[in-house]
Amino acid sequence: MRTLVRGSEIAPTLAASRAALPPGGAGPCLGRPCAAGFTLLELLVVVAIIAIGSAGAAFAMRDAAQSQLEREAQRLAALLESARAQSRTTGVPVRWVTNGQGFRFEGLPPGTLPSHWLGPSVEVSAPAGTTTTLTLGPEPLIGRQMVMIGSAEAPGRQIILATDGLRPFAVQTASQ
Numbered sequence: 001m002r003t004l005v006r007g008s009e010i011a012p013t014l015a016a017s018r019a020a021l022p023p024g025g026a027g028p029c030l031g032r033p034c035a036a037g038f039t040l041l042e043l044l045v046v047v048a049i050i051a052i053g054s055a056g057a058a059f060a061m062r063d064a065a066q067s068q069l070e071r072e073a074q075r076l077a078a079l080l081e082s083a084r085a086q087s088r089t090t091g092v093p094v095r096w097v098t099n100g101q102g103f104r105f106e107g108l109p110p111g112t113l114p115s116h117w118l119g120p121s122v123e124v125s126a127p128a129g130t131t132t133t134l135t136l137g138p139e140p141l142i143g144r145q146m147v148m149i150g151s152a153e154a155p156g157r158q159i160i161l162a163t164d165g166l167r168p169f170a171v172q173t174a175s176q
Contacts, residue, residue: 068119069151073159073171076149079105079113080136080161080169086112087137096134098124105136121152127160141165146172 080096083105087094094107102116103124125148126132134145146162162172 063154066154066157069122069149069154069157069159070171072118072122072151073149073161075118077161077169077171080134083108083113084136084142084168088140091138093138094136096136098132119151119153123150123152124148125150125158 083094083096086108092107094105097104097106104115105113124132127146127148130146132147134147135142142163143165144163145165146160148158148160150156150158160172161169163169
């Protein structure tokens with residue numbers, strides 16, 4: 001047996017190493033009898049499990065723009081109800097008015113409620129025959145009002161916030 005000297009180690013040659021291997025060669029079985037591989041049925045089962053898991057994950061993911069729009073709608077409904085309650089408590093008329101950067105509550109002291117959207121791409125519109133200005137009080141019955149909010153990131157999707165004048169503002173319908 002011929003060896004090569006490398007530093008202080010002694011390394012066997014390729015021929016000596018090959019002679020030391022079992023007849024089946026080096027593999028994961030290390031000299032024991034091995035199975036030939038996976039059956040087609042086992043592979044199909046694994047692929048099916050991966051496909052079902054991937055589909056479940058894909059359906060669980062939500063559209064980010066739609067989620068943001070829904071958060072904006074819920075937040076606006078809460079802000080409108082808060083302004084409505086403050087108007088009834090103080091007896092001062094309060095109006096919600098939109099502007100280019102956000103909105104404002106006229107009749108409340110500045111800084112009482114937020115005056116901006118959470119995201120930069122929120123658009124406000126009103127159904128035909130109505131305005132984007134909402135009257136919030138101080139009377140207990142304020143009349144039927146509604147406003148639609150949409151997002152520039154998700155064109156065609158709008159959420160309607162409405163009240164019948166007695167009930168609180170709520171998300172009425174969402175359209176796509």
